[in-house]
Amino acid sequence: MYRREVPLYGDLVQIVQQTNSSSTSDLQAHDTLQRLSLERHGAIRLGTAEELCTIKRLFRVMGMHAVGYYDLSVAGLPMHATCFRPICAKSLEANPFRIFTTLLRPEMLQSDESKSIAEDLLRHRKIFTPALSQLLDAAEEQDGRLSLDQVEVLIPEALSTFSWQPVAAASRAQYMKLCNEHPILADIACFRSAHINHLTPRVLDIDAAKTAMELAEMPVKASIEGPPKRKWPILLRQTSFLALEEQIRFRICEQQQPEGNFATGSHKARFGEIEERGAAVTPKGRQLYDFLLKEASSRSANASFAEKDLIFSEVFLKFPDVWSDMQREGLVYCVYKRTSKALTEATKLSAVSNTSNTLAEQLISQGLVQTYPITYEDFLPFSAAGIFQSNLQTAQKDEQPSNFKAISDQEGFEQSLGGPLINSDDLYLQIENDSLRDCVESLGIKCSF
Numbered sequence: 170m171y172r173r174e175v176p177l178y179g180d181l182v183q184i185v186q187q188t189n190s191s192s193t194s195d196l197q198a199h200d201t202l203q204r205l206s207l208e209r210h211g212a213i214r215l216g217t218a219e220e221l222c223t224i225k226r227l228f229r230v231m232g233m234h235a236v237g238y239y240d241l242s243v244a245g246l247p248m249h250a251t252c253f254r255p256i257c258a259k260s261l262e263a264n265p266f267r268i269f270t271t272l273l274r275p276e277m278l279q280s281d282e283s284k285s286i287a288e289d290l291l292r293h294r295k296i297f298t299p300a301l302s303q304l305l306d307a308a309e310e311q312d313g314r315l316s317l318d319q320v321e322v323l324i325p326e327a328l329s330t331f332s333w334q335p336v337a338a339a340s341r342a343q344y345m346k347l348c349n350e351h352p353i354l355a356d357i358a359c360f361r362s363a364h365i366n367h368l369t370p371r372v373l374d375i376d377a378a379k380t381a382m383e384l385a386e387m388p389v390k391a392s393i394e395g396p397p398k399r400k401w402p403i404l405l406r407q408t409s410f411l412a413l414e415e416q417i418r419f420r421i422c423e424q425q426q427p428e429g430n431f432a433t434g435s436h437k438a439r440f441g442e443i444e445e446r447g448a449a450v451t452p453k454g455r456q457l458y459d460f461l462l463k464e465a466s467s468r469s470a471n472a473s474f475a476e477k478d479l480i481f482s483e484v485f486l487k488f489p490d491v492w493s494d495m496q497r498e499g500l501v502y503c504v505y506k507r508t509s510k511a512l513t514e515a516t517k518l519s520a521v522s523n524t525s526n527t528l529a530e531q532l533i534s535q536g537l538v539q540t541y542p543i544t545y546e547d548f549l550p551f552s553a554a555g556i557f558q559s560n561l562q563t564a565q566k567d568e569q570p571s572n573f574k575a576i577s578d579q580e581g582f583e584q585s586l587g588g589p590l591i592n593s594d595d596l597y598l599q600i601e602n603d604s605l606r607d608c609v610e611s612l613g614i615k616c617s618f
Contacts, residue, residue, distance in 0.1 A: 170331070177413070182370055185370040188374055189373050207266075208266070209267075210267040210269060210368075211267075212268065212367050212369075213269075216294075222586060227297075228253040233253040233254050233264075236251065237547050247275075248272055250271040250272065252546075257596075265371075273287070273357050280350050286339075287358040330362060333364045335415070336417075337418065338360060339359035339420065344434070355436075369407070370443060375407075378443050387441075390411060392474050394549070394551070396481070396485055402447025403458070405545055408443060409443070413439060415437070415438075449501065449502045449542070449593075451594070451597075454499075461484050504543055506608065510537060532608065
């Protein structure tokens with residue numbers, strides 16, 4: 170669907186496939202080519218708690234759950250978000266797909282008039298068809314499952330929620346009013362669907378892919394969001410081609426009937442993004458990353474893009490870039506796998522500790538297991554905001570109105586969602602512990618962790 174709506178996205182996928190086929194990234198050895206060819210993330214923007222709650226029900230049918238809280242107000246955007254995705258290693262292998270889902274925060278809007286217009290537009294729009302709502306009810310009555318016949322109906326009904334609608338729900342005057350408040354507000358409130366604003370394939374070498382995009386004369390974002398290039402990538406690096414200007418038909422007046430005349434205009438929101446995913450970091454690793462990000466951002470505030478890259482690279486030298494050091498210092502999550510030596514020497518094991526950390530160290534030192542990065546499956550709020558800002562041509566944080574205050578509200582988001590968010594660190598730790606337990610049991614070692 171998205172390739173048909175945004176043809177340039179098809180060209181982007183070809184570049185990613187060519188880059189991956191020639192990449193020598195260390196991560197390639199630990200990811201299957203099948204997963205890399207399927208892996209995507211998308212993004213949608215919602216306006217109301219009702220929409221968020223219904224999206225949760227839809228994604229639950231697909232085995233995707235709300236993981237993590239992202240406060241985008243820290244980057245000057247009036248919204249917060251979560252990531253809907255599979256939550257166990259087996260499910261991620263089968264369905265490596267994520268949807269970054271933002272929710273408007275009307276209380277953060279500066280203009281009462283804009284807030285009133287947006288809330289009125291959102292109150293009247295229906296992004297879910299009656300047939301889709303009935304199927305979601307049926308799934309909940311059937312232990313979260315649908316029959317094959319029901320799934321065949323679900324897919325086109327769900328696609329209508331995410332498809333591009335070139336006829337706006339707003340008049341041109343309303344659209345311009347909301348654009349002046351914030352372009353992202355207009356993108357959320359003025360349209361009849363929660364259109365996918367980007368779809369992102371995973372690339373193993375984002376620097377090479379960005380160069381290929383430039384050679385293909387795509388309108389590429391000037392910089393790459395996230396940490397600098399490293400031997401052992403961490404977290405997430407992202408860039409994109411800039412949002413396309415698309416023709417829109419607006420109502421002439423606010424009370425216009427569907428058969429009335431329309432005014433022609435344009436809107437920029439949808440773009441093509443690529444991402445390079447590295448190792449998931451522990452809370453200790455994330456604390457170090459955030460500290461270095463703050464330092465690098467402060468030092469490069471008035472720098473050119475080239476100077477900024479140099480500053481970030483220099484500052485991030487403080488984050489170890491040797492895998493054994495990263496693991497030993499507790500900065501990253503990892504999976505454990507038996508070595509070939511383990512198959513022949515498992516019976517010669519000396520006594521080992523029952524604590525997971527000490528046991529892992531002993532098995533590694535004896536050459537019986539090796540460790541590999543756990544891929545970071547989530548997002549970075551400043552990186553997401555950087556992509557949004559460059560594509561919607563919004564002001565940077567320091568250009569926001571002086572009374573704009575960044576306020577985190579995970580509790581409010583969870584109330585809108587209708588349930589608690591899952592902590593991503595719990596998921597990574599579970600994957601790590603499960604892999605160690607599998608190794609230990611296969612070696613015939615008794616453990617109690």
